[in-house]
Amino acid sequence: MQILDGRALAKTIRAELAEEVQQLKAAGKRAPHLAAVLVGEDPASQVYVRNKVRSCEKVGFESSLVRLPADTSEEEVLKVVHNLNEDDAVDGFIVQLPLPGHINEVRVTLAIDPRKDVDGFHPVNFGRMAQSMPCYLPATPAGILEMIRRYELPTEGKEVVVLGRSSIVGTPMSILLSRKGYPGNATVTLCHSRTRDLAEHTRRADILVAAIGIPEFVKPDMVKEGVVIIDVGINRVEAPELEKGYRLCGDVDYEAVAEKASWITPVPGGVGQLTVVSLLMNTLRAAKGEVY
Ligand SMILES: NC(=O)C1=CN([C@@H]2O[C@H](COP(=O)(O)OP(=O)(O)OC[C@H]3O[C@@H](n4cnc5c(N)ncnc54)[C@H](OP(=O)(O)O)[C@@H]3O)[C@@H](O)[C@H]2O)C=CC1
Numbered sequence: 001m002q003i004l005d006g007r008a009l010a011k012t013i014r015a016e017l018a019e020e021v022q023q024l025k026a027a028g029k030r031a032p033h034l035a036a037v038l039v040g041e042d043p044a045s046q047v048y049v050r051n052k053v054r055s056c057e058k059v060g061f062e063s064s065l066v067r068l069p070a071d072t073s074e075e076e077v078l079k080v081v082h083n084l085n086e087d088d089a090v091d092g093f094i095v096q097l098p099l100p101g102h103i104n105e106v107r108v109t110l111a112i113d114p115r116k117d118v119d120g121f122h123p124v125n126f127g128r129m130a131q132s133m134p135c136y137l138p139a140t141p142a143g144i145l146e147m148i149r150r151y152e153l154p155t156e157g158k159e160v161v162v163l164g165r166s167s168i169v170g171t172p173m174s175i176l177l178s179r180k181g182y183p184g185n186a187t188v189t190l191c192h193s194r195t196r197d198l199a200e201h202t203r204r205a206d207i208l209v210a211a212i213g214i215p216e217f218v219k220p221d222m223v224k225e226g227v228v229i230i231d232v233g234i235n236r237v238e239a240p241e242l243e244k245g246y247r248l249c250g251d252v253d254y255e256a257v258a259e260k261a262s263w264i265t266p267v268p269g270g271v272g273q274l275t276v277v278s279l280l281m282n283t284l285r286a287a288k289g290e291v292y
């Protein structure tokens, strides 16, 4: 078994980004600027925001964070989105999901200017992605593609099984790996909570992408020998022995499944690391006007 080392890869990519920032500055331009809007205190979002701000600092990007209390009105959030759309000093921004229940996520997502949608969540970017047109790819799927490319993992003709059909991870991942070219040309099965005989599908997978949000859901009897495991899950589980009282784990039973896998991503230190750098890569493309 070999580890797909997201931490090391992210470090390499951050060094490349830092170099590009220096080149922009040498050409008299300002550093790329990424903004994030966080409403309330979703734990996965807090991890993400913290790492995003830290990564921006490491590569020399400007970053800003708009923190709003959980009881902020939808109207107020939409106003913040409009201001960011209009702000020429901001190249790209994201609104952290999930939003509190009283806020309509669809309405907020539709309000984001697709040219600044470095999350790739707006249907204009999603549609462009599905048709292989220039776009911002959603950060988690983009990070997984980057990992596949840099480790030169073959995808052509492979059986890929994706667990989870969210519009930010599972669904775009299934589309991207079925597109023409590399990394693509795979045969993809998309599974979800209504899938019958889930293990019948997962056992056929050459590459298994798990994005369901259930701690250690994928067990060794659900995979075949030699499988490539891409574990997207970021779950908090109780760990009284630790000072903070919890630890992070993925959707895959890492220790047990690693025995059968040819390659596997750890959690933390895997996909999450690449998600953050993909967001920075999208922001750099926005700053350079490469997409729109
Ligand atoms: N590493 C990273 O960068 C990121 C990590 N995450 C993490 O990834 C995980 C998934 O998040 P997200 O994509 O937002 O997913 P969602 O929570 O939006 O959706 C979960 C999906 O899993 C499916 N599902 C739930 N239970 C089962 C089951 N027993 N069997 C099969 N499918 C099931 C659901 O099916 P149905 O549609 O039928 O309800 C749904 O499609 C979370 O742990 C999240 O924190 C998320 C984003 C980025």
Ligand SMILES: Nc1nc(=O)c2c([nH]1)NC[C@@H]1CN(c3ccc(C(=O)N[C@@H](CCC(=O)O)C(=O)O)cc3)C=[N+]21
Residues within 6 Å of the ligand: 044, 045, 047, 048, 051, 094, 095, 096, 097, 098, 119, 139, 140, 234, 248, 267, 268, 269, 270, 271, 272, 273, 275, 276
């Ligand atoms: N609009 C929006 N876009 C998102 O992409 C989005 C979101 N909302 N809401 C929340 C989820 C979750 N998510 C994570 C990304 C990286 C880590 C990450 O950095 N993980 C580190 C954690 C290390 C640690 O700090 O312990 C790792 O896996 O190594 C975690 C979680 C993005 N999401």
Ligand SMILES: [Mg+2]
Residues within 6 Å of the ligand: 006, 266, 267, 268, 269, 270, 271, 272, 273
């Ligand atoms: Mg990870």
